[in-house]
Amino acid sequence: MEPLVEVEGLTKRFPIHRGLLQRTVGHVHAVEDVTFSIRRGETLGLVGESGCGKSTTARLILKLLEATEGTIRFEGRDITRLSAREMRPLRRELQMVFQDPYSSLNPRQTVGQIVGTPFAIHGIEGSTRSKVQDLMERVGLNPEHYNRYPHEFSGGQRQRIGVARALALSPKLIVCDEPVSALDVSIQAQILNLLLSLQHDFALTYLFISHDLGVVRHVSDRIAVMYLGRIVEIGDAGDVYGVPKHPYTAALLSAVPTGEAGGEMKRERIILSGDVPSPVDPPPGCAFHPRCPKARLVTGSPDEVPENCRTEIPPLRNSGGRQQAACWYPLRPDDELQRVVSHEPRGS
Amino acid sequence: MTSLAGPVESAPLMGQVVGKSPRQLAWERFRHDRAALAGLLVIVLLVLISIFAGVIGKYLAGHGPNDLFQREMTDEFGLPLGPNSDFWFGADTAGRDLFVRVLYGARTSLLIALAATGIAVFIGVVLGTAAGYFRGVADTIVSRVTDVILALPLLLLAIGIAAACGTTKEGCLNGAIEPGLSLVVFIIALFSWPYIARIVRGNVLSIREKEFIESARSLGAGNVRIMFREVLPNLIAPIIVYSTLLIPSNILFEAALSFLGLGVPQETPSWGRMLSDAAGVFDVAWWLMLFPGLFLVATTLAFNLVGDGLRDALDPRSGR
Ligand SMILES: Nc1ncnc2c1ncn2[C@@H]1O[C@H](COP(=O)(O)OP(=O)(O)O)[C@@H](O)[C@H]1O
Numbered sequence: 001m002e003p004l005v006e007v008e009g010l011t012k013r014f015p016i017h018r019g020l021l022q023r024t025v026g027h028v029h030a031v032e033d034v035t036f037s038i039r040r041g042e043t044l045g046l047v048g049e050s051g052c053g054k055s056t057t058a059r060l061i062l063k064l065l066e067a068t069e070g071t072i073r074f075e076g077r078d079i080t081r082l083s084a085r086e087m088r089p090l091r092r093e094l095q096m097v098f099q100d101p102y103s104s105l106n107p108r109q110t111v112g113q114i115v116g117t118p119f120a121i122h123g124i125e126g127s128t129r130s131k132v133q134d135l136m137e138r139v140g141l142n143p144e145h146y147n148r149y150p151h152e153f154s155g156g157q158r159q160r161i162g163v164a165r166a167l168a169l170s171p172k173l174i175v176c177d178e179p180v181s182a183l184d185v186s187i188q189a190q191i192l193n194l195l196l197s198l199q200h201d202f203a204l205t206y207l208f209i210s211h212d213l214g215v216v217r218h219v220s221d222r223i224a225v226m227y228l229g230r231i232v233e234i235g236d237a238g239d240v241y242g243v244p245k246h247p248y249t250a251a252l253l254s255a256v257p258t259g260e261a262g263g264e265m266k267r268e269r270i271i272l273s274g275d276v277p278s279p280v281d282p283p284p285g286c287a288f289h290p291r292c293p294k295a296r297l298v299t300g301s302p303d304e305v306p307e308n309c310r311t312e313i314p315p316l317r318n319s320g321g322r323q324q325a326a327c328w329y330p331l332r333p334d335d336e337l338q339r340v341v342s343h344e345p346r347g348s
Numbered sequence: 349m350t351s352l353a354g355p356v357e358s359a360p361l362m363g364q365v366v367g368k369s370p371r372q373l374a375w376e377r378f379r380h381d382r383a384a385l386a387g388l389l390v391i392v393l394l395v396l397i398s399i400f401a402g403v404i405g406k407y408l409a410g411h412g413p414n415d416l417f418q419r420e421m422t423d424e425f426g427l428p429l430g431p432n433s434d435f436w437f438g439a440d441t442a443g444r445d446l447f448v449r450v451l452y453g454a455r456t457s458l459l460i461a462l463a464a465t466g467i468a469v470f471i472g473v474v475l476g477t478a479a480g481y482f483r484g485v486a487d488t489i490v491s492r493v494t495d496v497i498l499a500l501p502l503l504l505l506a507i508g509i510a511a512a513c514g515t516t517k518e519g520c521l522n523g524a525i526e527p528g529l530s531l532v533v534f535i536i537a538l539f540s541w542p543y544i545a546r547i548v549r550g551n552v553l554s555i556r557e558k559e560f561i562e563s564a565r566s567l568g569a570g571n572v573r574i575m576f577r578e579v580l581p582n583l584i585a586p587i588i589v590y591s592t593l594l595i596p597s598n599i600l601f602e603a604a605l606s607f608l609g610l611g612v613p614q615e616t617p618s619w620g621r622m623l624s625d626a627a628g629v630f631d632v633a634w635w636l637m638l639f640p641g642l643f644l645v646a647t648t649l650a651f652n653l654v655g656d657g658l659r660d661a662l663d664p665r666s667g668r
């Protein structure tokens with residue numbers, strides 16, 4: 001069956017303007033050559049540290065941003081260059097749940113107005129009030145609170161309002177951009193379970209974004225790991241979590257408290273040296289090479305990495321497991337990454 | 349700050365809790381602000397005085413604003429006489445009842461200040477919203493124009509315009525601008541809209557970055573809908589506050605123009621003009637300066653108190 005969403009070579013570079021004349025002096029490489037597809041009815045988890053381009057990817061797919069390069073296909077149709085007007089009917093199919101439950105709801109509108117907005121915009125006939133109240137009930141809000149304002153609700157309830165709004169037009173795809181990151185841990189599970197039950201009831205497809213691997217694991221069928229604007233590993237959740245092939249994935253996973261990630265094996269923490277490089281000037285070759293423990297394992301020296309890591313960008317490809325990884329030296333079961341860097345952190 | 353600590357996750361079950369709109373919350377806060385309430389009382393009184401100046405003058409004093417009482421109220425040297433039981437505020441240099449003229453002066457002040465502020469707010473909101481929402485060229489033009497106007501030596505220029513357009517009956521620009529009340533309103537509005545535009549622009553710039561704007565866009569909302577439904581409702585509070593604070597400064601602006609003899613026409617009672625009339629004789633006729641001055645101070649103070657009270661009550665941070 002044809003995938004719901006296909007993204008190919010997606011790239012977004014934000015120009016940086018400086019000086020009196022606002023000349024372009026460089027670019028933020030927010031998203032670089034990203035390719036993946038989302039199958040109908042599945043949840044694709046997109047993980048990576050803050051600033052790696054997850055939200056930008058989401059906004060590109062929803063056409064809230066214009067792609068610099070690449071194509072986005074929805075149900076086989078190329079929507080990359082559609083105008084705002086041409087996009088309008090498609091807006092019903094593609095929805096988003098936002099990260100910040102405070103800034104994502106207009107403080108001057110009642111819940112009724114907020115959840116009713118999609119009906120008003122698309123000129124949908126019939127009683128908006130009863131439709132909105134049905135939605136409120138479905139997401140676990142009291143329909144009698146129709147006339148209340150966002151400030152009267154807790155963070156978790158506000159996120160439910162955001163979910164109701166996204167659900168209003170019966171979309172096919174909902175992009176959830178860190179929908180629980182701003183919430184208390186005790187409330188995160190409630191919202192995640194709500195999303196799962198809605199997916200089941202309405203045959204929804206999710207692109208689920210988070211920097212928290214534990215959260216993504218809980219909801220995702222497949223997982224894509226991003227680093228500095230690129231996807232470094234993608235595959236079924238069990239494969240990526242069980243036997244990660246990219247050293248970055250392994251490092252991320254090792255930071256998740258055991259038990260939460262559900263990893264089969266007990267992981268020792270892999271501490272990466274240095275910080276994430278700036279997306280304005282990403283490292284050549286594999287963007288991860290300056291911090292990569294595996295590259296150092298290959299050379300046997302903490303200060304050296306193989307030449308191709310420094311010069312050639314590794315493609316996403318099958319790497320010994322069922323998933324795909326963008327690495328010249330994908331992990332093998334006997335690699336002991338924590339040994340490589342933990343005894344001699346570079347630059348300190 | 350009821351929002352964060354107040355309702356908890358189980359709140360859907362507490363159906364009996366009555367919700368309050370942002371407006372109700374603001375009124376709650378305003379109600380407990382005594383200074384602002386006092387200011388509001390003064391403003392209400394002033395509005396009543398302006399509306400019923402004629403009636404009050406007729407029944408309390410029995411005089412009209414331009415009735416001359418040279419025989420009763422000027423001494424042998426032609427100097428006005430002070431307050432007595434018939435002329436509560438005394439008489440002015442022409443022998444008119446100062447009490448009645450001060451009442452009518454309230455009408456002039458409020459009328460001009462409100463009209464000028466209304467026009468300024470309309471222009472300021474339209475241009476400020478356009479600049480902040482569309483940014484780019486629209487923003488550059490609006491921002492430069494406001495910068496220039498705010499940098500101008502305002503009173504000096506106003507004197508220039510008023511002198512050029514106010515002295516001849518035909519006005520200037522081929523009669524497009526004629527002397528009189530509307531000219532004063534025009535001048536004041538011209539110099540005060542940039543304040544509103546600047547504040548509105550700043551607010552729009554920050555609101556347009558909020559996720560709810562992006563959400564509206566992702567639902568397919570167009571610019572017009574986003575501006576009117578999503579952005580403007582969030583601007584009501586600052587617009588109300590800064591309009592209220594603009595009124596007293598415009599009242600003073602009118603008084604200054606009239607003081608300089610460039611404001612309202614000769615026969616129209618105006619506090620500013622009364623003060624300028626008083627300037628020559630205040631050592632012998634203190635009441636000429638005291639009463640119009642008192643009203644002017646009370647009026648501007650009242651509006652400022654209400655404006656500050658509104659700012660505290662409507663503060664978006666405490667309203668969240
Ligand atoms: N509108 C923008 N203009 C310039 N740079 C941006 C913009 N949006 C995002 N960026 C930059 O792009 C990079 C990726 O951002 P983002 O997609 O928000 O990351 P994430 O959601 O993974 O935290 C960051 O370096 C960020 O600063």
Ligand SMILES: [Mg+2]
Nearest residue numbers: 051054055178
């Ligand atoms: Mg993000």
